[in-house]
Structures are given as C-alpha cells and as structure tokens.
Amino acid sequence: MNVAVAGVGVYLLIAAAALATYALRLGGLLLGDRLPTTGRFRTFMDALPGTILLSLVAPGVISSGIAGCVAATLTGVCAYKTGNVFVSMLLGMATVAAARYMS
Numbered sequence: 001m002n003v004a005v006a007g008v009g010v011y012l013l014i015a016a017a018a019l020a021t022y023a024l025r026l027g028g029l030l031l032g033d034r035l036p037t038t039g040r041f042r043t044f045m046d047a048l049p050g051t052i053l054l055s056l057v058a059p060g061v062i063s064s065g066i067a068g069c070v071a072a073t074l075t076g077v078c079a080y081k082t083g084n085v086f087v088s089m090l091l092g093m094a095t096v097a098a099a100r101y102m103s
Contacts, residue, residue, distance in 0.1 A: 057072070067096050067103075070095060071092040071099070072092065075088045075092035076088075078092075
C-alpha cells in the first residue's frame with residue numbers, strides 16, 4: 001500500500017469520527033427538550049452522572065489493588081464528612097502515593 005494513500009485514509013477516519021461526535025452532540029441538543037421531565041425517566045437521568053463517574057473510576061481503583069481500594073474508601077468518607085472534594089482528592093492521591101512508596 002502506498003504511504004500517501006494510507007495517510008489519506010487516516011484523515012478520512014479522523015473526519016468521520018469528528019462528524020459522528022458532532023452528530024451525537026447536535027442530536028442531544030435537538031432532542032433534549034423533547035424528553036420527559038418527570039417520572040421514571042427523570043429518576044434515571046438524575047442517576048446517570050453518578051453511574052458514569054463510577055464506570056470511569058472503578059476500573060482504576062480495582063487495577064490499583066488494595067491501595068486503590070483503601071484510597072477510594074478514604075476519599076469517599078472524607079468527601080461525605082467534609083463536603084470538600086479537593087481535600088478528599090488530595091487524601092486519596094496521598095494514600096496511593098504512600099502505598100506505592102512503601103512497596
């Protein structure tokens with residue numbers, strides 16, 4: 001395969017991904033006003049940000065082993081008790097850093 005042809009393919013793939021991303025965002029903006037604002041759907045939509053955050057955080061916590069689980073627990077407890085997300089994140093990072101330093 002010619003290098004120039006492969007380069008064009010890469011640019012076409014990037015353009016297609018950009019178009020798909022833009023279409024999804026535009027679709028969400030256009031359809032957002034038509035979605036129900038009460039009932040079960042509202043309950044589902046209110047819970048969605050937490051579930052997305054959990055799906056992003058959980059694999060990292062699990063792959064970090066015991067140190068990650070302890071850090072996540074301490075971070076959650078600190079955030080619940082103090083309401084300060086910044087201090088909670090610092091505590092979690094310090095816990096993982098200390099565990100890595102000790103091992």
